[in-house]
Amino acid sequence: xxxxxxxxxxxxxxxxxxxxxxxxxxxxxxxxxxxxxxxxxxxxxxxxxxxxxxxxxxxxxxxxxxxxxxxxxxxxxxxxxxxxxxxxxxxxxxxxxxxxxxxxxxxxxxxxxxxxxxxxxxxxxxxxxxxxxxxxxxxxxxxxxxxxxxxxxxxxxxxxxxxxxxxxxxxxxxxxxxxxxxxxxxxxxxxxxxxxxxxxxxxxxxxxxxxxxxxxxxxxxxxxxxxxxxxxxxxxxxxxxxxxxxxxxxxxxxxxxxxxxxxxxxxxxxxxxxxxxxxxxxxxxxxxxxxxxxxxxxxxxxxxxxxxxxxxxxxxxxxxxxxxxxxxxxxxxxxxxxxxxxxxxxxxxxxxxxxxxxxxxxxxxxxxxxxxxxxxxxxxxxxxxxxxxxxxxxxxxxxxxxxxxxxxxxxxxxxxxxxxxxxxxxxxxxxxxxxxxxxxxxxxxxxxxxxxxxxxxxxxxxxxxxxxxxxxxxxxxxxx
Amino acid sequence: xxxxxxxxxxxxxxxxxxxxxxxxxxxxxxxxxxxxxxxxxxxxxxxxxxxxxxxxxxxxxxxxxxxxxxxxxxxxxxxxxxxxxxxxxxxxxxxxxxxxxxxxxxxxxxxxxxxxxxxxxxxxxxxxxxxxxxxx
Numbered sequence: 001x002x003x004x005x006x007x008x009x010x011x012x013x014x015x016x017x018x019x020x021x022x023x024x025x026x027x028x029x030x031x032x033x034x035x036x037x038x039x040x041x042x043x044x045x046x047x048x049x050x051x052x053x054x055x056x057x058x059x060x061x062x063x064x065x066x067x068x069x070x071x072x073x074x075x076x077x078x079x080x081x082x083x084x085x086x087x088x089x090x091x092x093x094x095x096x097x098x099x100x101x102x103x104x105x106x107x108x109x110x111x112x113x114x115x116x117x118x119x120x121x122x123x124x125x126x127x128x129x130x131x132x133x134x135x136x137x138x139x140x141x142x143x144x145x146x147x148x149x150x151x152x153x154x155x156x157x158x159x160x161x162x163x164x165x166x167x168x169x170x171x172x173x174x175x176x177x178x179x180x181x182x183x184x185x186x187x188x189x190x191x192x193x194x195x196x197x198x199x200x201x202x203x204x205x206x207x208x209x210x211x212x213x214x215x216x217x218x219x220x221x222x223x224x225x226x227x228x229x230x231x232x233x234x235x236x237x238x239x240x241x242x243x244x245x246x247x248x249x250x251x252x253x254x255x256x257x258x259x260x261x262x263x264x265x266x267x268x269x270x271x272x273x274x275x276x277x278x279x280x281x282x283x284x285x286x287x288x289x290x291x292x293x294x295x296x297x298x299x300x301x302x303x304x305x306x307x308x309x310x311x312x313x314x315x316x317x318x319x320x321x322x323x324x325x326x327x328x329x330x331x332x333x334x335x336x337x338x339x340x341x342x343x344x345x346x347x348x349x350x351x352x353x354x355x356x357x358x359x360x361x362x363x364x365x366x367x368x369x370x371x372x373x374x375x376x377x378x379x380x381x382x383x384x385x386x387x388x389x390x391x392x393x394x395x396x397x398x399x400x401x402x403x404x405x406x407x408x409x410x411x412x413x414x415x416x417x418x419x420x421x422x423x424x425x426x427x428x429x430x431x432x433x434x435x436x437x438x439x440x441x442x443x444x445x446x447x448x449x450x451x452x453x454x455x456x457x458x459x460x461x462x463x464x465x466x467x468x469x470x471x472x473x474x475x476x477x478x479x480x
Numbered sequence: 481x482x483x484x485x486x487x488x489x490x491x492x493x494x495x496x497x498x499x500x501x502x503x504x505x506x507x508x509x510x511x512x513x514x515x516x517x518x519x520x521x522x523x524x525x526x527x528x529x530x531x532x533x534x535x536x537x538x539x540x541x542x543x544x545x546x547x548x549x550x551x552x553x554x555x556x557x558x559x560x561x562x563x564x565x566x567x568x569x570x571x572x573x574x575x576x577x578x579x580x581x582x583x584x585x586x587x588x589x590x591x592x593x594x595x596x597x598x599x600x601x602x603x604x605x606x607x608x609x610x611x612x613x614x615x616x
Contacts, residue, residue, distance in 0.1 A: 106522040109529070165525060190526040197526070226595045227616070228525045251592040253564070254530075298594045346575075364576060396551070396581065404553055412578050437580050 035077045037425045044123055047423060048174050050238035051352040052306035056421035056428055057122035059145065063428055064127065065420045066118050067453045067476060071099045071147060074458070074475055076425055081456070081475040084147040099147060103169075104132065106227035111136050117169030117229060121179075123206070128179075130156065130169050138166040140179065140204075153208055157183045167199065168225075168234035171302060175238050176269070178203045182234050182245070183212075184222060195223040195255050199234070201245040201265055201274065215267045216245075216274035221258075224249035224301065235302030240311040243267040246302045250285050260285050260296065264313075264331050278331040286320075290336030293327050294319045299347075306352035308377050314339075314357055316350055326350070326357070326379065339379030344369070348415050353422050356382060356465070360414035366401060370414035372427075374465060383465050387414055388439040412437055418453075426458040429472070440472025445480055454478045508543040508553060511609045513601065518613035532569075532590070534562035534597070536613045540584065542603035550582045550603035557586035557599050560613070564590065571597065590615070 047058035056065040062075040064084075070092050074081040083092040085099035092099060101115035116130040116138070127143040131152075136159035142151045156179075157164040166172075167184040174180075185198040201215045225232040233249035248262040264278040280288055285295045298304075299316035306314045313329045324347040326340040340347075344363040351358040357377065362370040370387040389397075389411060397411060416435035420428040431441035436454035443454040457472035464470050519533040538557050544550035555577055562569040574587040574596060585600035597615045604610075 106524070107520060109523040167525065184525065186526055191528050195526075222524070222526055224593070225525065226530070226590075226593065227522045231594075232525075253591055253593050253595060298592075301594075393581065400551075400553070410576050410578060412580050413575075415575070434578060434580060434583070434585060 037076065040425055045176065046354075048121075048123070048238075049421070050173060050175065051308065051354050052237060052350075053171050053235060053303055054351075054421040055118075055418060057120045057127065058421065058423055059122045059125075063421065063426075064120050064122060065428065065430075065456075066101060066115075066120070067430065067456065068093075069100055069102050070097060071101050071115075071120065072476070074428070079475075086146070101129065104229035106229060110134070111228065114141075116166060117172075119169045119172055121172070121174050123174045128153075128174075130166060130172070132166075135160050136165055137161075140206075153206070154179075154204055154210055156181065156202075156204060156212065159186055163187075164200070167222075168232055168302070169229075170231065171235045173236045173238065173243075174206070175243065177206050178269075179206060180236050180243055182236070184232075190222065191254075194257055195221055195252065197222050199247065199263075201267065203243075203267075215243075216265055216276070218247070218263045218265065218276060218279075220247050220263055221249065221252055221255065221261055223252045223254040226253045231301065231303045233301035233303065235305055237307045239307045239309055241268070241270070242311065243269065244307065244311075244313075246305060246313070248296070248301050248305070250296050250298060250300060257283075259283055260288060262288070266332070289315060289317065289327050289329050290334075293317065293336050293338060294325060299324075299350075304350055306350050306357065308352060309354045312377070314350060314352060314377075316347055326359075328377065328379075339377070340375060344371070346413070346415070348413075349417065349419050351419050351422055358419070358422060358427070360387070360417060362413035362415065364413060365410060368411040368413050370417075372414075372459070372464075383467055385459070385464060385470065387417070389437050390439055390442050393437045417441065420456075422461060424461055427461055427464065428456070428458055430456040430476075433478075436478075438472075440474045442474075443478035445478060452478055506543060506545060507607060508541060509607065511538075511540050511542055511601070511603075513538050513611040516599075516611055516613065518597075518615060520615050530565055532562065532564050532597075532615050534560050534569075534613075534615075536560035536597065536599040538584075538599060538601045538611060540601050540603075540609070542601075542607065542609055544603055544605055544607045546606065548605055550605045550607065552579045552582065552584040552601065552603055555579060555584035555586075555601055560588060560597055560599060562588075562590060562597055562615075 042060040056063045070083050083099040085097050102113045103118050104111050111132050112134040114131050121128040131141050138157040140154040142153045157166050163186045164183040167182045172181040180203045183200045187197045199220050200217045202212050204212050235246040237244040245265040250260045252259050258281050260282050262280040265276045267274045288296045294317045296317045315327050324342045328339045329336040344361045346362050348360040356374045358374045372385045374383045412435035416432040418430045430453045433452045433454050440457040441455035456476035457474045514537045515535040540555040541553040559571050570591050571588050574589050577586045583602045588597045599613045602610045
């Protein structure tokens, strides 16, 4: 009898052990482990976010991205999503975790951090992050693929030595062995100069002790960003063998003068030639991008603007009636045209992979619907995927509307969904807590912190573009 | 007689249990948070310190199933009063009030920038409500 009990007890313990480590793995489902993308050809130059800012770094076997200050790696072949931390009994939730990354904390006035702008790069089989010291030295650090073996590689800027700091770290881009990035001059008279200062367009070779090369410079407001580390409307791209530096904003936080300003510069690495190809300064947001193009707004800032491979920019703006549109602009040829007007209410989260544009389109009101759409660069829709709400949430809202026909409740739209990045294999997306209602991106638990990520999922890119019957495969959900 | 007495007791107990359950099955109330203050200090990249402060309010109706779930029936957030570095800020509604079950919030833009103020009200499964304001 005693033996039987012992056997049963051990079996139960064994079963519990085998099932205990699936916090980060959701639904093995119909995807089997193994290389399901056998035809995929990894090219590290092609995956460096050259058409606009991306929130993930792409390796040959998967994606690095950040959830609530913890660096995760999703292995595409084994379908495993894990923090890059191997500490035993680690809760992966704070600074004690080896995978913890953070940017500046403007509320405490502390600039010291290990991952400025939460920007990670993967290049030559190494991870890179920009670390800032308390004295505001900005250094590039290299790690191995497991986020270990940390090594300082380069000094990018120093407030103490040059009065320069790295601005908009999220938009830094690696291309052909160089890191391209912005710095800004910490002018002591900044607030007295109407919050205008100098911005430098730089590059630095990715080898130890290389020196910063300043490619060009322009004056630009620094108060499109409110807080330290925020986006100031800057972006960097590689298109048609040129590096483009973009700076744009329509509403300044502290000054009411010349609120609408843009600068676009082009650097040709082969000829080492830097030119400012477009400048705009004014107060009127109407037709800034060309005749009858509508009003630029906060979506026309660099963090939302994307490019194709032919030197064309794709910029969101709106009509007088506030209908969102996508404008295609070529600043050198002075050409602009409206290529897409939303049939819903809003467009969010514009992306480009050099072959297509991708974005969310949402209606509002009681019948809120959100779609993930892809178009070609002429604005013709290629694919449309409805972001479905969780069934339990939907039926609760339907009951709610029946009981309270006059109230003002609306369902969350796609504005809370983050597209971390896109490659030929998957579209990686996550959802913030206020919109913890979408299938494939939902957590059964809720957080009282509205900036927590409730869920992360992947959408097969090829199946999505082919119009096949696809669903978001969840790879992470929030747990307390 | 004894059997009848037991039957009556059982019936009475069943009715009272059901009554208790049905009393707790759904409850609702109105809740107001008026002119709740909020304040944030932060630095910009140029070592200039800034202060965002103001007050925010909400008129809401909340409901809850005791021990099971709470939810927001309706919520109205009037425009908060906000100053930046002592100067009055231009505040505008961004979209409509969003209600996702137990929480409701409204986003307001500051000076037509991407920076915003977001008052939020939450109701838990015991009918307790919480209100806070995030600005960033």
